[in-house]
């Protein structure tokens with residue numbers, strides 16, 4: 001193999017039943033290169049990554065790595081050969097310690113006379129955590145007690161421990177705060193400095209442009225092309241991903257706030273909890289109320305308080321039409337309030353249930369016939385939303401575990417849109433969603449707005465926040481620090497200033 005090539009894949013194929021997830025896919029990566037890998041939801045990125053990391057065996061094709069033919073049969077073999085993967089979903093085991101996660105399958109290193117030396121294991125874990133930027137994480141703590149970001153940092157530590165020559169990062173940044181992202185980027189640089197390569201999967205094209213030297217586009221499992229340096233132009237990348245022309249500006253085109261100021265649908269008064277302090281606001285008919293802030297600003301907790309998922313210390317959330325107070329999710333659902341959680345795998349979906357079951361779940365009361373739930377009614381509702389949202393699946397009875405990340409997110413959306421929610425609390429509605437469907441979701445939000453429905457949109461994406469909201473509430477340290485009306489001269493820079 002050419003010395004300038006660190007990794008090569010030759011005509012890789014992988015099918016799951018009738019789904020041809022990776023099709024004749026070939027790629028070459030040079031030492032020191034950070035290669036982006038992009039494509040629509042379900043285009044095969046995670047499957048290809050899993051093949052390199054030994055999680056899936058391809059049906060055909062060959063891999064070459066560091067001058068040798070390579071085909072790992074599991075993740076330990078891949079790590080030994082120098083390839084590590086940070087997965088898109090949670091990749092650590094909740095019930096064991098941080099150190100045990102970092103050294104999974106490497107425990108033997110710490111065994112003496114048949115006993116594990118936990119102290120030594122924790123000491124080693126301390127060193128690698130310090131090295132990767134996880135100084136604040138205690139290696140002896142049970143991993144499930146950590147927040148999502150710290151669990152991701154544990155995965156980074158695990159991946160970096162084996163000093164990978166090839167690091168694959170599958171859509172990890174959207175689980176991270178700015179601080180976490182910077183740690184991730186530092187580790188990418190560290191691999192590059194050592195002459196290794198990185199495959200970086202993301203739907204965020206700005207991030208892609210700042211992190212990657214080149215980008216390969218996948219569509220329906222196929223290799224489309226690779227762009228380098230100045231060729232990496234956003235419009236071009238989007239069009240190559242979706243295979244058609246797409247509009248440059250997919251946010252709202254009207255520049256004025258446009259909702260019924262005289263009709264309040266939901267009112268939050270003096271909401272307080274551990275992470276939220278004295279938040280009050282009114283949500284109106286036809287309004288998109290954006291909530292922005294840094295990830296630790298309390299905005300995600302606010303969404304959970306509004307839906308009754310978390311206990312308030314004081315304050316109240318009242319649905320204007322019924323006068324009902326929301327104390328728990330049952331109160332919310334009864335009042336046509338829907339909630340899309342940011343954490344789709346742990347909170348938003350029943351992963352071991354079908355697409356149809358998940359979409360129909362909050363609507364069961366509505367689709368009952370003579371007190372009975374018929375599969376055909378579930379399928380009718382789920383089929384309509386699966387089509388509206390272009391969910392890539394074999395059938396409505398597919399289990400959600402089998403779906404790609406972005407397609408899982410679409411099921412969450414379908415669930416609450418199908419429920420005909422009048423008030424929707426959307427926490428990061430387009431997280432992990434590809435560019436084509438993102439556009440469709442924004443049009444859907446506009447339609448809901450035109451029907452008089454109201455949306456609370458919690459978002460970490462400034463263009464989305466500015467582009468879609470009638471009103472933006474900025475949160476900092478659990479409190480609302482600024483209210484911005486649509487049409488005011490807002491730029492991303494001014495919004496950031498209020499957040500930090």
Ligand SMILES: Nc1ncnc2c1ncn2[C@@H]1O[C@H](COP(=O)(O)OP(=O)(O)OP(=O)(O)O)[C@@H](O)[C@H]1O
Pocket residue numbers: 016019021039040041042043044045046047048088392393402403404405406407432
């Ligand atoms: N274990 C599995 N069983 C059945 N089908 C699967 C399995 N894993 C993936 N698929 C299917 O293979 C296709 C490719 O999925 P993959 O997760 O590789 O896409 P992706 O490009 O990573 O998408 P996303 O951007 O949404 O994460 C999808 O249609 C998906 O439903």
